[in-house]
Amino acid sequence: MKRRNILIVEDEMVISLVLERMVVRQGHNVIAKVASGEEAVEATKKYKPDLILMDIRLDGQLDGIEAMKAINNEIPTPVIFVTGNSDEANKTRAEQVEHLDFLTKPVSYHELSRSVDMAS
Numbered sequence: 686m687k688r689r690n691i692l693i694v695e696d697e698m699v700i701s702l703v704l705e706r707m708v709v710r711q712g713h714n715v716i717a718k719v720a721s722g723e724e725a726v727e728a729t730k731k732y733k734p735d736l737i738l739m740d741i742r743l744d745g746q747l748d749g750i751e752a753m754k755a756i757n758n759e760i761p762t763p764v765i766f767v768t769g770n771s772d773e774a775n776k777t778r779a780e781q782v783e784h785l786d787f788l789t790k791p792v793s794y795h796e797l798s799r800s801v802d803m804a805s
Contacts, residue, residue: 692734696720722747
């Protein structure tokens with residue numbers, strides 16, 4: 686298993702902590718946790734993560750899909766969307782951005798592990 690540097694973008698602190706624990710338990714590094722799309726863009730520029738775990742609804746002006754569009758314009762980075770917003774409108778919008786997976790909260794350890802393992 687390749688050890689990955691992962692950026693977590695989640696505006697709910699408890700969920701962010703749960704994701705962090707799952708990622709660390711899988712043997713990966715959490716290089717940063719941020720709560721807004723704008724912070725996600727800046728953190729990606731600064732840390733150049735191997736993978737981003739991205740919520741769709743976030744603090745700030747950019748949601749997760751808009752943030753990934755901005756990120757991929759500068760530093761193409763694999764993303765797994767982890768969201769409670771699994772309606773068709775958000776799924777259709779997410780299809781505009783290349784992504785590895787679209788997970789619906791609550792996410793199990795095994796779901797997340799399988800998705801992270803898909804990242805190359």
